[in-house]
Amino acid sequence: MRSDEKVSRVHIIGAGMAGLAAAVKLTREGLPVTLYEGAGHAGGRCRSFLDKALGAVIDNGNHLILSGNLSVQSYLSMIDARETFETAEAVFPFLDLKTGERWQVRPGAGKFPFWLLRKGRGIPGVKFPEYLAAFRINNAAPGKTVAEITGGKGLLYQRFWEPMTLAALNTPPGEASAILLKAVLGETFFKGAKFCRPLLAAKGLTQSFIDPALKFLKSGGVKIHFKTRLREVVRDNGKMTALKFSLRTAPLGTGDQVILALPPNITSTLVKEVEGPAEFHAIVNVHFRLPEKTAGEGSVPFLGLLGGTAHWLFIRGGIASVTVSAADRLAEKSAGEIAKLIWRDVARALGAGNAKIPAYRVIKEKRATFSQTPANLRKRAPQKGPLPNLYLAGDWTQTYIPATIESAVRSGFFAARAVIRDRDLKTGKKE
Numbered sequence: 452m453r454s455d456e457k458v459s460r461v462h463i464i465g466a467g468m469a470g471l472a473a474a475v476k477l478t479r480e481g482l483p484v485t486l487y488e489g490a491g492h493a494g495g496r497c498r499s500f501l502d503k504a505l506g507a508v509i510d511n512g513n514h515l516i517l518s519g520n521l522s523v524q525s526y527l528s529m530i531d532a533r534e535t536f537e538t539a540e541a542v543f544p545f546l547d548l549k550t551g552e553r554w555q556v557r558p559g560a561g562k563f564p565f566w567l568l569r570k571g572r573g574i575p576g577v578k579f580p581e582y583l584a585a586f587r588i589n590n591a592a593p594g595k596t597v598a599e600i601t602g603g604k605g606l607l608y609q610r611f612w613e614p615m616t617l618a619a620l621n622t623p624p625g626e627a628s629a630i631l632l633k634a635v636l637g638e639t640f641f642k643g644a645k646f647c648r649p650l651l652a653a654k655g656l657t658q659s660f661i662d663p664a665l666k667f668l669k670s671g672g673v674k675i676h677f678k679t680r681l682r683e684v685v686r687d688n689g690k691m692t693a694l695k696f697s698l699r700t701a702p703l704g705t706g707d708q709v710i711l712a713l714p715p716n717i718t719s720t721l722v723k724e725v726e727g728p729a730e731f732h733a734i735v736n737v738h739f740r741l742p743e744k745t746a747g748e749g750s751v752p753f754l755g756l757l758g759g760t761a762h763w764l765f766i767r768g769g770i771a772s773v774t775v776s777a778a779d780r781l782a783e784k785s786a787g788e789i790a791k792l793i794w795r796d797v798a799r800a801l802g803a804g805n806a807k808i809p810a811y812r813v814i815k816e817k818r819a820t821f822s823q824t825p826a827n828l829r830k831r832a833p834q835k836g837p838l839p840n841l842y843l844a845g846d847w848t849q850t851y852i853p854a855t856i857e858s859a860v861r862s863g864f865f866a867a868r869a870v871i872r873d874r875d876l877k878t879g880k881k882e
């Protein structure tokens with residue numbers, strides 16, 4: 452523990468990826484941390500659980516992490532969880548369900564789009580000058596959408612821009628911010644294969660991202676309170692003085708600091724000065740217990756699907772899991788209707804013909820991420836909050852990248868750094 456910070460505590464509310472990342476960073480720096488979580492478990496929008504009907508551990512949704520997600524990698528090293536991931540080759544296989552065409556996007560060692568000159572690396576039917584035009588995204592103005600910058604039609608749009616935008620921004624390209632897509636491509640695809648190798652949580656999201664973090668925190672002496680929902684922030688003279696939870700109140704010491712690592716709608720209810728984005732998009736996931744000997748199973752860890760309802764198909768341990776992004780309309784249907792629609796695509800992709808629909812689980816995350824439009828980007832809040840002892844974290848805060856695990860972790864690190872910087876300023880210590 453740092454000798455000058457013995458008494459002042461950092462209270463972190465929310466044990467999703469942002470809150471956990473902040474807690475891990477501060478614990479490593481020797482600061483006393485208390486973590487509060489409203490649910491009975493940690494992980495928030497990134498979690499797994501045992502589904503008894505399927506007889507398997509499933510994720511609330513497939514989460515794809517790439518090797519270019521450097522904050523995530525640093526978090527995993529801190530909690531000693533790097534080994535729980537399988538690293539796949541930088542190969543992104545696609546199937547057009549309408550035409551039956553299959554292809555693979557295989558980034559090379561150099562920068563996009565020059566590796567596309569090599570055979571078998573790009574998208575069939577797309578000519579090199581079209582890829583070059585993709586560089587227009589580098590000069591996109593902040594108010595522009597992906598569709599405005601890329602023309603919103605043509606083969607490259609259908610087979611690259613649209614699926615990439617849906618996957619990375621969970622927002623239709625007609626509304627999605629072009630500079631945000633540029634930011635994520637700039638850290639991954641545009642840098643070459645080394646930065647776009649998929650990292651797959653082999654046993655589940657909780658087993659890779661959450662349990663090792665909780666273990667690390669507990670061994671560092673962090674108190675973790677589950678089922679402890681923050682209801683009100685008590686203030687006096689413009690400073691937070693207490694945290695009112697559902698069943699108790701925690702008074703704040705004079706040097707205590709608070710990180711709210713909560714979704715934007717909850718943050719702005721608790722702290723009225725924070726506006727935050729108020730529009731969201733759903734993600735729907737359907738998990739199927741694959742019938743034995745399903746053709747095609749295991750040939751690829753995941754597959755991009757075009758021309759149907761399903762967007763991405765992941766296969767792990769006999770379970771086929773499908774993701775549909777920006778799925779607001781789909782989420783309004785019943786679970787049975789959704790499963791039927793998606794199974795049609797899965798059976799087609801796996802060559803399972805007219806196989807009967809197997810056991811399934813549909814998970815609708817109605818507020819999976821905020822709607823990442825140019826207007827909503829302006830509402831991202833800085834990690835230094837509007838009150839002197841308040842800090843904010845969460846995938847929606849200002850990280851300059853899309854609302855993803857990488858953004859959540861980065862926001863937690865930024866908030867932790869702001870906490871440390873303010874302490875050091877008070878004590879006259881240089882960072």
Ligand SMILES: Cc1cc2nc3c(=O)[nH]c(=O)nc-3n(C[C@H](O)[C@H](O)[C@H](O)COP(=O)(O)OP(=O)(O)OC[C@H]3O[C@@H](n4cnc5c(N)ncnc54)[C@H](O)[C@@H]3O)c2cc1C
Pocket residue numbers: 464465466467468469470487488489490493494495496497511512513514515516679680681682712713714717734735736816818819820844845846847854855856857859
């Ligand atoms: C289905 C799905 C698929 C996704 N796919 C990907 C992907 O492929 N790649 C990727 O990088 N990202 C993906 N994401 C996004 C990623 O999961 C999120 O960006 C990230 O988990 C957000 O973390 P967070 O800590 O900011 O927020 P949250 O996970 O929402 O954490 C907030 C926490 O605060 C708690 N809480 C709320 N209110 C209170 C309160 N009043 N008091 C106390 N606690 C409270 C919540 O219970 C929660 O645990 C996906 C998300 C979903 C839903």
